[in-house]
Amino acid sequence: MSKQPVRDRIRKWIPACAGMTLSAALSVLVACGSPDKTGSASGAGGSVTLLNVSYDPTRELYRDVNEAFTQEWQKSSGQQVTIKQSHGGSGSQARAVIDGLPADVVTLALAYDIDSIQRKGKRLGANWQTRFPDNSAPYTSTVVFLVRKGNPKQIHDWPDLLKPGVAIVTPNPKTSGGARWNYLAAWGAELKRQLHGDLTKLDDPQAAKDVAAAQAAAEKFVAEMYKRAPVLDSGARGATNTFVQREIGDVLLAWENEALLAIRELGPEKVDIVVPSVSILAEPPVAVVDTVVDRRGTRQIAEAYLRYLYSPAGQEVAAKHYFRPRNAELLEKYREQFAPLELFTVDQVFGGWTAAHDQHFADGGMFDQLYGITSQ
Amino acid sequence: MNGTFRTPSILPGFGLTLGFSTFFLSAIVLIPLAALVTKTATMGWDDLVRVLTEPRAVASYKLSFGAALLAATLNSVFGFIIAWTLTRYEFPGRKLIDALIDMPFALPTAVSGIALTAVFAENGWIGQYLAPYGIKVAYTWIGIVVALTLIGLPFVVRSVQPALMEVQRDLEDAAETLGAARFTVFRRIILPTVAPAIATGFTMAFARAVGEYGSVIFIAGNLPMKTEITPLLIVIKLEQFDYAGAAALGFAMLVLSFVMLLSINLLQTWGRRRQVVAGR
Amino acid sequence: MAGPGNSQELLAEIASRPGRDTVVSFVVKAAFITTSLLFLAALLFAPLITVFATALEKGFEIYFNSFKDSDTLAAIRLTLTVAAIVVPVNVVFGIAAAWSIAKFEFKGKSFLITMIDLPIAVSPVISGLIYVLLFGMQGWFGLWLQEHDISIIFAVPGIVLATMFVTFPYVARELIPLMQQLGNDEEEAAITLGAGGLMTFFHVTLPKIRWGLLYGVILSNARAMGEFGAVSVVSGHVRGVTTTMPLHIEILYQEYNFVGAFAVASLLTLLAVVTLIIKTLVEWRTGYKRK
The missing domain is CATH 1.10.287 (Helix Hairpins)
Structure with missing residues (x-):
């Protein structure tokens, strides 16, 4: 048959065709790949790029920090530096760094995420948190309430959240770092109330019975709180939009910096901020990623960049973006913006982030149990 | 040599096109999916079963697959009506509407999700009229169905449209002039021609809806056991660096979808063969 | 139409x-x-x-100003580049696959079709994850790639791959049912009359399948430009470098820049206008006639 040879001829094309596609695909990949590496450091004197992998609420902050630092560094060293930014959920940003996103510095929402980069990715030393002052957290925040204008439901402190008919908006602690701070703030506040303000009892074996009762009360409080949450957004800003734009709920739990920004951006005529009597000290940490800076030769500038955050100029930028500065003078200067309140730390109440995560947010942890109870 | 493998035909290009397709399929789809399978395999059998049968996971399958089925069904019915309207009738704005049908693909899913939530929330354009009747769309399962229907809309319309255009109108007209009742024409001539296209559209709309994440997350409410879809569970696993758990859930969804897709495709092939045989 | x-x-x-x-x-x-x-x-x-x-909430001026931002322009450029690579590849694959599947009877055909469908059924989250599992630092090729200084994920190639995976089935899936419905008679006649394979395809098959092909291209292009989930996983979100339009929209939205976010989103609706023009052009050029 005359068709057979045709088919044979065609069959001979297949390897050639396959080879061509493969090589074409590879060349495209390589061509795209090479120039696209987010800036290889080209030594001193010339220009250098840094990649700062951060979480969501710091977008505005680092835009200003980067501008100020770029000028400062140009003046002091004569080197042109470009700082590239990547923002996203704190957990997924940590994952990207573990999977190879070449971040020179990470500035995330919780120490647990940087711990994970250390443990799972071996990208930095175990002592990262002691390399910079104040637990490597150059600025802090806390968890506050955002309520409808005029505070119609009269929410002033944590116990008011459980008033009848109050709907609470908070994001999902499983997917949002901010939501974990909210959860721990609520838990800690109730615990502290039950212990009459004395958190030292937690370490006191004599008070074990009181502590157990207080922990049970805190669990109940948090369970009740989540029963009143009609929506669990996947991220902190999603929750803010649900509360302000969609007008869902009576109170939003949010970071202070996010709450103040939301008021500015979305309208002071819509919402008010309420600062409770006690809340958690949120310490968003920063770190230099050792493997990346060593490979790219950017350690010096990366460290200078993070140190700049502690300088008075850097602290002032943080304060302007509603993060509480560590610098006492500046905190005083911005007193009007940062209402005083009692603050407790994750270490005090939960024994550190890893313990808090394992006990509360891991699969089958307390948060899951709360929902197991409420929905069965 | 491949006589048993395929039925002979005088058309050329079988080896070339099949070879190229399978090669490309392997490179782009199968090798990456193999990574998913191997990751799943790093879990022991017991762990795998435990992850896949958690009550929370099971609740999410029910929601994801149920909502996707409902959405795909809605899409089949309305998609056919829309395709019919767009191909058979003339009315002002028809061409523009036709061009807008692809929008659910072009709009990033997050945008669709946000926009739908804005429309269907209790203070939204449509939501405010539904609220007095106690119908809540945003943050409930209805919202999920709405979002999934939107993102799957182009599938049915776009696969039925070309088929409808190719239905031989002569044949249709001849049948009608010969006195066939309108419904008979529809059942005997139009339906058989567009049925494969509807089935294809349904399958794809369903498959897409099962895995959808971006748009649903904004309108769903995401309450565990209630409005939590399986892709969200996968994201939750990833947040805990549990890549194996995430891969396992992804793999399970894939297998379930694969079985459904395969059965629909087999049914279609079988249907076509029967049709061909009947025709000869 | x-x-x-x-x-x-x-x-x-x-x-x-x-x-x-x-x-x-x-x-x-x-x-x-x-x-x-x-x-x-x-x-x-x-x-x-x-x-x-x-x-358009704040007027046309602010709307148009949204497009002057250099990061927005970079995002638009990246999205267009990705689509320009992905769509032609999909067309070639789609035609090849549809030809082999629709024109010939062979065993395992349903299986092959289902394999082509698979990417639609894969959750976008997973379609990003698989490339991380392959090319990430913990993945199969991660270390090798790093040693050779090649970036795939968190760079443009990863975005192209993920987009290709997501949009892979569309052209093929539009063409297969159509070509099956149309049958082989005309092609067989052409071949019997001595036409070559390519000639048969271009002169006999292509005119018949042009609408299906067009829809396939439009769909896969729309998906390529609009894909968020999968790309989000492999992009790294480096502003102005690896952000596509959908990712940039998310960034703007997260910054409470609703006007900017929806302005960029509205650009994507321009695709509908392009669709309209292309369809009119094809109709006009080929003088579409109903059968």
Whole structure:
């Protein structure tokens, strides 16, 4: 048959065709790949790029920090530096760094995420948190309430959240770092109330019975709180939009910096901020990623960049973006913006982030149990 | 040599096109999916079963697959009506509407999700009229169905449209002039021609809806056991660096979808063969 | 789509035939159009109007200013580049796959079709994850790639790959049912008359499948430009470098820049206009005739 040879001829094309596609695909990949590496450091004197992998609420902050630092560094060293930014959920940003996103510095929402980069990715030393002052957290925040204008439901402190008919908006602690701070703030506040303000009892074996009762009360409080949450957004800003734009709920739990920004951006005529009597000290940490800076030769500038955050100029930028500065003078200067309140730390109440995560947010942890109870 | 493998035909290009397709399929789809399978395999059998049968996971399958089925069904019915309207009738704005049908693909899913939530929330354009009747769309399962229907809309319309255009109108007209009742024409001539296209559209709309994440997350409410879809569970696993758990859930969804897709495709092939045989 | 003149003539002609029940015909037509419009209004137009209403909230000037931002422009460029790579590849694959599947009978055909369908069924989250599992630092090729200084994920190649995976089935899936429906008779006749394979394809098959092909291209292009989930996983979100339009929209939205976000989103709706133009062009060039 005359068709057979045709088919044979065609069959001979297949390897050639396959080879061509493969090589074409590879060349495209390589061509795209090479120039696209987010800036290889080209030594001193010339220009250098840094990649700062951060979480969501710091977008505005680092835009200003980067501008100020770029000028400062140009003046002091004569080197042109470009700082590239990547923002996203704190957990997924940590994952990207573990999977190879070449971040020179990470500035995330919780120490647990940087711990994970250390443990799972071996990208930095175990002592990262002691390399910079104040637990490597150059600025802090806390968890506050955002309520409808005029505070119609009269929410002033944590116990008011459980008033009848109050709907609470908070994001999902499983997917949002901010939501974990909210959860721990609520838990800690109730615990502290039950212990009459004395958190030292937690370490006191004599008070074990009181502590157990207080922990049970805190669990109940948090369970009740989540029963009143009609929506669990996947991220902190999603929750803010649900509360302000969609007008869902009576109170939003949010970071202070996010709450103040939301008021500015979305309208002071819509919402008010309420600062409770006690809340958690949120310490968003920063770190230099050792493997990346060593490979790219950017350690010096990366460290200078993070140190700049502690300088008075850097602290002032943080304060302007509603993060509480560590610098006492500046905190005083911005007193009007940062209402005083009692603050407790994750270490005090939960024994550190890893313990808090394992006990509360891991699969089958307390948060899951709360929902197991409420929905069965 | 491949006589048993395929039925002979005088058309050329079988080896070339099949070879190229399978090669490309392997490179782009199968090798990456193999990574998913191997990751799943790093879990022991017991762990795998435990992850896949958690009550929370099971609740999410029910929601994801149920909502996707409902959405795909809605899409089949309305998609056919829309395709019919767009191909058979003339009315002002028809061409523009036709061009807008692809929008659910072009709009990033997050945008669709946000926009739908804005429309269907209790203070939204449509939501405010539904609220007095106690119908809540945003943050409930209805919202999920709405979002999934939107993102799957182009599938049915776009696969039925070309088929409808190719239905031989002569044949249709001849049948009608010969006195066939309108419904008979529809059942005997139009339906058989567009049925494969509807089935294809349904399958794809369903498959897409099962895995959808971006748009649903904004309108769903995401309450565990209630409005939590399986892709969200996968994201939750990833947040805990549990890549194996995430891969396992992804793999399970894939297998379930694969079985459904395969059965629909087999049914279609079988249907076509029967049709061909009947025709000869 | 039929030319308007064409179908009006046809309708007029049908209406003038003896024995036609024009009243029923009219009622059916009205019902179909109303149902379609209502469904689309609630589900499609309302969200689209929301997009434009938000984008234009603060006036046209601010709307147009949104496009002057260099990061926005970079995102638009990246999205266009990705689509320009992905769509042609999909067309070649789609035609090859449809030819082999629709024109020949062989064993395991349903299986092959289902494999082609698979990417649609894979959750976007997973379609990003698989490339991380392959090319990430913990993945199969991660270390090798790093040693050779090649970036795939968190760079443009990863975005191209993920987009290709997501949009892979569309052209093939549009063509397969259509070509099956059309049958082989005309191609077989052409071959028997001595035409070559390519000639047969271009002169016999292509004119018949042009609408299916066009829809396939439009769909896969729309998906390529609009994909968020999978790309989000492999992009790394480096502003102005690895952010596509959908990712940039998310960034703007997260910054409470609703006008900017929806302005960029509204750009994507321009695709509908492009669709409209292409379809008109094809109709005009080929002088589309109903059978």
